[in-house]
Amino acid sequence: MQMENLLEAKNLSKEYVKTAGFFSRTRTSIKALDNISINIKKGITLAVVGESGSGKSTLAKSLIRLVELDKGSIIFKEKNMRTIKGDDLKRTRKNIQMIFQDPYASLNPRMKIIKIMEEPLQIHGIGNSATQYAKILCMIKRVGLVEADLSKYPHQFSGGQRQRIGIARALILEPELVICDEPVSALDVSVQAQIVQLLKSLQKEFGLTYLFITHDLRIVRHIANEVIVMKDGKLIEKGKTDIIFRKPKTKYTKELLASIPGNLSKRK
Amino acid sequence: MKNNILKINNLNVFTNINSRLKLVKNISLNLKKGKTTCIVGESGSGKSLTALSIMQLLSSQLSMTGSIFFEGVNLLNLTKEEIRKRRGKDIAMIFQEPMTSLNPVLTIGYQIEEAIEVHERLLKVELKKRVEELLNIVGIPTDRINSYPDELSGGQRQRVMIAMAISCSPKLLIADEPTTALDVTVQAQILKLLDNLKLKYQMTMLFITHDFGVVNDIADDVAVMFQGDIVEQGSVESVLKNPKHPYTKALLNCVPDSQGKNDLKPIDYSALKKAMG
Numbered sequence: 001m002q003m004e005n006l007l008e009a010k011n012l013s014k015e016y017v018k019t020a021g022f023f024s025r026t027r028t029s030i031k032a033l034d035n036i037s038i039n040i041k042k043g044i045t046l047a048v049v050g051e052s053g054s055g056k057s058t059l060a061k062s063l064i065r066l067v068e069l070d071k072g073s074i075i076f077k078e079k080n081m082r083t084i085k086g087d088d089l090k091r092t093r094k095n096i097q098m099i100f101q102d103p104y105a106s107l108n109p110r111m112k113i114i115k116i117m118e119e120p121l122q123i124h125g126i127g128n129s130a131t132q133y134a135k136i137l138c139m140i141k142r143v144g145l146v147e148a149d150l151s152k153y154p155h156q157f158s159g160g161q162r163q164r165i166g167i168a169r170a171l172i173l174e175p176e177l178v179i180c181d182e183p184v185s186a187l188d189v190s191v192q193a194q195i196v197q198l199l200k201s202l203q204k205e206f207g208l209t210y211l212f213i214t215h216d217l218r219i220v221r222h223i224a225n226e227v228i229v230m231k232d233g234k235l236i237e238k239g240k241t242d243i244i245f246r247k248p249k250t251k252y253t254k255e256l257l258a259s260i261p262g263n264l265s266k267r268k
Numbered sequence: 269m270k271n272n273i274l275k276i277n278n279l280n281v282f283t284n285i286n287s288r289l290k291l292v293k294n295i296s297l298n299l300k301k302g303k304t305t306c307i308v309g310e311s312g313s314g315k316s317l318t319a320l321s322i323m324q325l326l327s328s329q330l331s332m333t334g335s336i337f338f339e340g341v342n343l344l345n346l347t348k349e350e351i352r353k354r355r356g357k358d359i360a361m362i363f364q365e366p367m368t369s370l371n372p373v374l375t376i377g378y379q380i381e382e383a384i385e386v387h388e389r390l391l392k393v394e395l396k397k398r399v400e401e402l403l404n405i406v407g408i409p410t411d412r413i414n415s416y417p418d419e420l421s422g423g424q425r426q427r428v429m430i431a432m433a434i435s436c437s438p439k440l441l442i443a444d445e446p447t448t449a450l451d452v453t454v455q456a457q458i459l460k461l462l463d464n465l466k467l468k469y470q471m472t473m474l475f476i477t478h479d480f481g482v483v484n485d486i487a488d489d490v491a492v493m494f495q496g497d498i499v500e501q502g503s504v505e506s507v508l509k510n511p512k513h514p515y516t517k518a519l520l521n522c523v524p525d526s527q528g529k530n531d532l533k534p535i536d537y538s539a540l541k542k543a544m545g
Contacts, residue, residue, distance in 0.1 A: 015377035051451040132370075132505025188310045189478055194534035215451055218481070218524035222532055259456035262525075 012072035049225035103162030159189035309493035366425035423454035
């Protein structure tokens with residue numbers, strides 16, 4: 001069965017150029033994205049796996065145009081993400097939301113939670129203050145917090161709770177595609193399990209599509225339907241999660257799988 | 269028992285302001301010579317405090333009672349000067365963040381030299397030779413001796429930390445989440461390196477982690493900490509395959525298995541409380 005593609009990205013390339021030193025004229029360039037093409041099918045979770053520096057975060061940011069690409073095309077719901085402007089861009093961005101790795105750094109410490117949650121609704125002009133409040137309350141309860149939490153500041157929450165707030169903020173705009181950039185990497189295993197379960201149940205409830213960026217292959221196995229493996233800006237391998245794990249084709253993927261903690265051959 | 273290199277008896281760590289507020293609650297732990305013992309637990313469980321107590325590097329706002337015998341000597345009775353002589357020489361430590369543990373304005377060669385010179389007097393030539401040997405052991409090309417920490421990758425920095433830690437051939441190496449900040453492939457390399465060093469030098473290791481996968485790869489013995497308590501300890505086989513304490517079971521259920529067969533089960537703390545009585 002051919003599933004509908006929510007997003008089609010073709011030949012994405014991005015090069016970062018830097019001068020070697022303050023007085024140096026020699027320039028070195030790093031290909032953060034080297035001719036990457038991906039399709040994200042509606043309703044699935046696509047995981048992007050790679051080590052630091054593999055270009056996985058650049059890929060995510062380029063999809064919502066937080067990074068301007070050198071080359072390539074991104075079609076999201078029949079709109080060309082690279083050329084749309086103004087209101088069109090704003091409306092499309094509402095449809096693609098992001099959850100970040102560091103729940104400490106991605107919430108404004110001077111804003112109460114109610115303000116943090118209101119802001120996206122106000123920017124996109126959704127509802128009046130009464131309907132906004134009802135909406136926020138419903139969402140905040142859905143992610144496991146209570147009404148009293150709305151009048152607190154981010155520092156009054158634990159890491160896991162902050163990540164719940166980050167998720168609520170992303171979902172309040174009812175996006176179709178949610179980009180999760182290492183959302184559980186900074187969390188304890190027990191909290192990690194809670195957040196993964198929450199993301200899975202929200203996906204079912206709202207029919208979300210996830211682009212899930214991670215370096216932890218164990219999490220991939222639990223959450224993703226499909227996987228792409230990246231290294232040095234290149235796409236190394238892609239396929240169904242099950243197949244990648246059982247029959248990896250490339251040497252690099254095999255190496256990654258062998259490095260999963262608990263998989264090292266024991267010396268005994 | 270003769271083969272216990274370190275014996276912690278009834279260790280308590282509490283705040284100076286309120287001595288009833290215990291962060292580590294009456295724990296006892298023995299480290300077997302030449303073996304790796306892992307302390308596993310969530311953040312706030314007291315695993316790092318236990319490690320710092322051994323090194324006597326606790327914050328001045330905290331106090332401790334109990335005894336920590338290292339080769340028959342109670343570390344808690346030593347003067348500051350006496351403990352300083354052991355720190356780095358008999359007992360060494362590596363930390364989670366290699367970048368914040370290295371001095372950014374000194375070359376790595378200099379910093380390794382410094383670690384040796386605190387405890388040993390060597391000629392300049394000998395010192396350099398020793399540093400090169402150490403770099404070889406941890407797998408850093410010796411031509412990087414004059415590199416600064418920011419010129420190295422995260423994995424290489426951790427290797428430098430390991431070189432400094434083993435520079436005086438310590439009998440006990442305490443590793444506080446040494447691979448948590450690293451990529452999986454690099455993590456695997458560092459774990460292998462530590463394991464090889466342990467076997468080669470008959471070193472005892474106390475390894476702190478929150479990852480049961482890592483425990484499975486490196487530990488001989490395991491102690492599980494929960495809210496300042498050691499709730500279960502034993503050999504790695506018995507704890508991982510046949511956990512007895514409800515908290516160990518719950519924590520193991522949170523760990524994503526590499527097969528992806530079991531659903532992740534978050535810890536239900538209220539059920540846990542009931543089970544623990």
